[in-house]
Amino acid sequence: MDFKRSIKEKKYVVEISQREVEELRNSIRAAYDKVIADYVERMKRGWAGRPKVMDYFYEMADFSRREKELIEAKSEGKKIIGYTCVFAPVELILAADAIPVRVSCGLYEPAKIGNRIVPVEVCPVIRSTVGAKIIGLSPFLEQSDALITALTCDGMTKLSEIMSDYKPVWTICPPRLKDTEQSLSFWRSELLTLKANIEKLTGTKITGKSLRRAIERVHRANRVFRKLQNLRKEKPVIMGRDAMLVTQIAMWDDLERWTEKAELLCIELEERLKENNLACPPDTPRVMLTGSPIIWPDNWKLPNLIEEAKPQGIIVADELCSGDRFLYDPVGVDEWTFEDMFTALAERYLMPSTCPCFTSEAGNEDRVNWLINRVKEWRVEGVIYYIYRGCMLYAMEYMRIKHALDHLNVPTYYLDTDYTREDVGQIKTRVEAFLEMLKARIEI
Amino acid sequence: MPFAGIDMGIQNVKVVILDDDGKILARSISPSGFEPAKAAEQTFREALSNAGIRRDDIKHVTATGAGLDMALEADSTISMVAADAKAGVYLLPSARTVIDVGAEESRIVVCDERGNVLDFTLNERCAAGSGAFLEAMARALEVRIEEMGELSLKAKGTASISATCVIFGETDVVSLIHRQEPKHEIARAIYDALAERIISMVHRVGLKPSVILVGGVAKDIGFTAALRRKLEAEIFVPNYPEYAGALGAALHALAKAGGNIQ
Known part of the structure; x- marks a missing residue:
């Protein structure tokens, strides 16, 4: 009896007065409004001749417009389903007529508040997401009626527990090996449980018809998502940090509207490519980012440094779960039966994933192959391996990736940082030295 | 001109x-x-x-x-x-790996024969791989930093400390003092820890001979001796490395x- 009661009690909740919560929320919200305004301003300054449609994305970069829309949708009875990780199949959420939003926190200050529950050694995305929850800061997390969390790394695993003190949490557990006999069937059954949970919350049955409609909707987004990336293979028609912002906004925007706007952007960029109307000089060193997720807004620290550095660099591709990986792979359906669609959905969210939570005898080969492909097709001249303290899986995979890239004669730089603005000067020195080296290599 | x-x-x-x-x-x-x-x-x-x-x-x-x-x-x-x-x-002229150990920062730079950078690494977000570490440790040991090098040369290498960070390093030094380990042995352990730190950075980029050591810390004979003991390569230290x-x-x-x- 006692035991039963104790598990119903909050497990991790900290004691904090309502007054402190409000003070912290207001001061941090004011601080990040400023960060967003400043970063958007810098992006505008960095790309003076940008297409007009970029203004839409700059507007959406400020969370408040979408926050209002979510509140409105909720008042009309729609459910908002948050997810912490790209393993969550957005198709299932859309098929139940609910709204998907990614909720991992890219703000620096809440990490300090998260320290009240989670030790500082833990990855700052986790600490920041926890901190944001404690003070009710993050608009999308607050609006979510339930959360999907994937048990990928240790941080995400325990985050699920902590979040379950506040909201219904549905964990999905990806197998750490992709190609054993049970892997796919296990993962498929995880998603079936998730489907049942979504149906229960929304009161909407996911049928073959609604799933197909959702898959097709996401297919349209996939196409545009890829198109934008392919446009960065050639001469630089879009600054990297702008492309990254467009990509990231797909994680909280209305997907249809995002697809429409991103399509307009692609059409304009295609024109520009023909006219040789470039966002920066064509010989600007071409950089790829890989490693820990880079989440708007505070983590733009690094993209900003790269594209504002002297010498300047341009980010042409990334291998980030918060970036180019998000909507790159479509669900590959053969037969539009429910069973086939569901298997295809499970495959889509397992097989192409390059997350370092996977392993095999050959190591995380899919990640290596993704990187090699990007280096070749996007003509990448240097790779920045971005890690924040506590991001163990990415940190541990570094040497493996470096060896693979060494074979291609592409320099890799391991950049270690944290959720802090204090190290901007230090990182700037490193980034500029790296770009200077790339520039010298190009000139040789 | x-x-x-x-x-x-x-x-x-x-x-x-x-x-x-x-x-x-x-x-x-x-x-x-x-x-x-x-x-x-x-x-x-x-x-x-x-x-x-x-x-x-x-x-x-x-x-x-x-x-x-x-x-x-x-x-x-x-x-x-x-x-x-x-x-x-x-x-x-034959240098292909430059090790620069400075007050707050250490760098390993691999270059070609014309002095173009091919690869590099720095001590990331941590003072344990730089001169600041030696200064903090000298303070804990209550010796002048200028004398610690000479002192360390008398040691046989019976003590060791971990140099994962300045704070932990200091704790290690204090516990060695409590164990009544001779000062010169502790001094040597301090240099060994810094040298190990630097060598792990060298291995992350890959060592290419010849190796030249520069930066202010290169003047410290305790450190150069430790690095020479531990790195399997000849190390050239110029006059005026700083x-x-x-x-x-x-x-x-x-x-x-x-x-x-x-």
Whole structure:
């Protein structure tokens, strides 16, 4: 009896007065409004001749417009389903007529508040997401009626527990090996449980018809998502940090509207490519980012440094779960039966994933192959391996990736940082030295 | 016409003046203090007077170092990594790995025969791999940093500490003191810890001979001895290793403004 009661009690909740919560929320919200305004301003300054449609994305970069829309949708009875990780199949959420939003926190200050529950050694995305929850800061997390969390790394695993003190949490557990006999069937059954949970919350049955409609909707987004990336293979028609912002906004925007706007952007960029109307000089060193997720807004620290550095660099591709990986792979359906669609959905969210939570005898080969492909097709001249303290899986995979890239004669730089603005000067020195080296290599 | 390089280091400002053949005319050094810009100006003036020339004689000034934005007189700037590579190859033409251990930062730079950077790494977000570590440890050991090197040479290597961070290192030193480990053994353990730290950085980029060691800490015989004990390669230490950054910057000035090194 006692035991039963104790598990119903909050497990991790900290004691904090309502007054402190409000003070912290207001001061941090004011601080990040400023960060967003400043970063958007810098992006505008960095790309003076940008297409007009970029203004839409700059507007959406400020969370408040979408926050209002979510509140409105909720008042009309729609459910908002948050997810912490790209393993969550957005198709299932859309098929139940609910709204998907990614909720991992890219703000620096809440990490300090998260320290009240989670030790500082833990990855700052986790600490920041926890901190944001404690003070009710993050608009999308607050609006979510339930959360999907994937048990990928240790941080995400325990985050699920902590979040379950506040909201219904549905964990999905990806197998750490992709190609054993049970892997796919296990993962498929995880998603079936998730489907049942979504149906229960929304009161909407996911049928073959609604799933197909959702898959097709996401297919349209996939196409545009890829198109934008392919446009960065050639001469630089879009600054990297702008492309990254467009990509990231797909994680909280209305997907249809995002697809429409991103399509307009692609059409304009295609024109520009023909006219040789470039966002920066064509010989600007071409950089790829890989490693820990880079989440708007505070983590733009690094993209900003790269594209504002002297010498300047341009980010042409990334291998980030918060970036180019998000909507790159479509669900590959053969037969539009429910069973086939569901298997295809499970495959889509397992097989192409390059997350370092996977392993095999050959190591995380899919990640290596993704990187090699990007280096070749996007003509990448240097790779920045971005890690924040506590991001163990990415940190541990570094040497493996470096060896693979060494074979291609592409320099890799391991950049270690944290959720802090204090190290901007230090990182700037490193980034500029790296770009200077790339520039010298190009000139040789 | 002469060329100048200014290295705006965290602890000291260093200036090197070269003639247009790439010969060193003068060196000068002074503490950065609280007003690095002023310190730079003064060090620069000193170097000019050492060389017996006037400001107007200098054709091009290149700045480098953590505070390079504060070197007001500079015509151009260069990263510390590139400066290390240039200076390394100038000082030792066969150098392909430059190890620079400074007050707050350490760098490993792999370069080609022309001093172009091929790869590099820095001590990330941690002072345990730099001179600051030695200073903190000397304080804990209550010896003067200038004497700790000599002291360590008497040791046989019976003690060891972990150098994962300055704070833990200090705890280790204190517990060794409590165990009544002789001071010279602790001193050696301190240098070994720093050397191990540096060597793990070297292995992350991959060691290519020859190896040259520069930066202020290269003057510390305790450290050079530890590095030589632990690194399986010959290590060349130039005279005046603390001027490598300024020298690299001056070489950049020379290359940039059209001079030639034969």
